[in-house]
Amino acid sequence: MVKLKCHPLSTGSRIGVIAPASPVKDSREFTAHVEYLKSLGYQVVFGKTAVPGRGFLAGDDRMRQLDLESMWQDDSIAALWCLRGGYGCLRLLSRLNYGYFEKVPKILMGFSDITALELAFWSRIKLVTFHGPVLTSFSSVFSRRFALEMLSGMQGGGPLPWPDGERNRFIVIRGGKAEGPLLGGNLTTIASMAGTGYLPDFSGCVLFLEEVNEAAYRVDRLLTQLIYCGVMDGIQGILIGKSIPVSGETEADLVGVFRERLETLDCPVAYGFPIGHLKDQWTLPQGVTVSVDMDEGLLYLKESPFH
Numbered sequence: 631m632v633k634l635k636c637h638p639l640s641t642g643s644r645i646g647v648i649a650p651a652s653p654v655k656d657s658r659e660f661t662a663h664v665e666y667l668k669s670l671g672y673q674v675v676f677g678k679t680a681v682p683g684r685g686f687l688a689g690d691d692r693m694r695q696l697d698l699e700s701m702w703q704d705d706s707i708a709a710l711w712c713l714r715g716g717y718g719c720l721r722l723l724s725r726l727n728y729g730y731f732e733k734v735p736k737i738l739m740g741f742s743d744i745t746a747l748e749l750a751f752w753s754r755i756k757l758v759t760f761h762g763p764v765l766t767s768f769s770s771v772f773s774r775r776f777a778l779e780m781l782s783g784m785q786g787g788g789p790l791p792w793p794d795g796e797r798n799r800f801i802v803i804r805g806g807k808a809e810g811p812l813l814g815g816n817l818t819t820i821a822s823m824a825g826t827g828y829l830p831d832f833s834g835c836v837l838f839l840e841e842v843n844e845a846a847y848r849v850d851r852l853l854t855q856l857i858y859c860g861v862m863d864g865i866q867g868i869l870i871g872k873s874i875p876v877s878g879e880t881e882a883d884l885v886g887v888f889r890e891r892l893e894t895l896d897c898p899v900a901y902g903f904p905i906g907h908l909k910d911q912w913t914l915p916q917g918v919t920v921s922v923d924m925d926e927g928l929l930y931l932k933e934s935p936f937h
Contacts, residue, residue, distance in 0.1 A: 633917055634757040636735040638783035638936045641671040643708040646701040647765060650694050651743040652716020653683035654766060660713060663768040677701050680713050687718045694718065695725045702730055708737065709781065714766045715742025723828045728754045737781060740764045741906060745815025748916045750828040752813060758935050761815055762913030772910040780913040783936050789928040793910035799902055800927045803889050806898030808867025809921040809932070812914060814838035821852045824859045833864025836920055840871030840906025846883040853891040867898045867922050871905030898924035
């Protein structure tokens with residue numbers, strides 16, 4: 631398998647900011663985070679979609695497609711950092727010219743709905759992208775430090791560090807160790823990609839899942855769909871991000887669903903990793919080989935996400 635890897639960020643790198651899914655409502659949602667990047671020496675440039683707007687899309691499909699492709703083709707830009715998730719990336723997958731992205735691999739950073747782009751890029755061209763905070767959620771000390779260390783090529787060697795006090799809260803559903811390419815993202819988005827031709831074959835992979843504010847029955851339905859579709863066949867291990875329950879339910883309700891649906895799979899599974907819609911979250915390179923010890927909550931990168 632030939633993986634497309636780009637160069638890491640360095641001081642002075644230009645970062646392009648785009649909104650391939652939903653818009654922000656107010657520039658104050660991201661201004662402080664952009665200023666933080668500038669204070670570290672990065673240059674920040676904005677795409678046409680990176681402006682406040684109404685509705686659930688940051689521009690029509692063609693506008694969001696061209697913004698993504700034109701920013702990618704700009705040789706001066708080293709990374710594209712998504713402004714927020716929401717919804718909309720799924721509508722772009724059939725419109726994109728994947729040859730543009732294959733010629734000059736770059737960093738793509740985001741999570742939630744950005745999962746659709748990341749997994750489509752892996753499925754079509756084996757491009758390593760990064761599942762991590764969007765700029766509107768780039769606020770905690772842990773997430774900032776972890777993300778910039780990952781994007782600068784400084785993470786690796788030992789196990790990925792946990793936020794203070796969180797590692798002892800993960801829950802083992804089925805113990806064991808696993809190794810393989812790391813792929814995953816938002817559960818709802820992954821389920822929406824089933825049958826589209828843009829979802830990767832997860833067999834042999836370590837899968838990670840995250841979700842937020844979804845009722846337990848909806849999580850059950852999404853997992854059941856993926857199981858029935860064969861998406862879970864041959865998976866080596868499953869890491870589940872700590873989830874925020876809907877009002878009237880508890881985290882235990884969600885853990886119960888994950889346990890009931892996934893513990894019968896022939897792979898180790900654990901819940902509670904710092905992945906997804908959390909204040910303190912990991913930045914994970916899609917497609918990079920990892921090893922994981924579910925009993926200890928340890929995740930290791932077995933290769934660099936960069937050249």
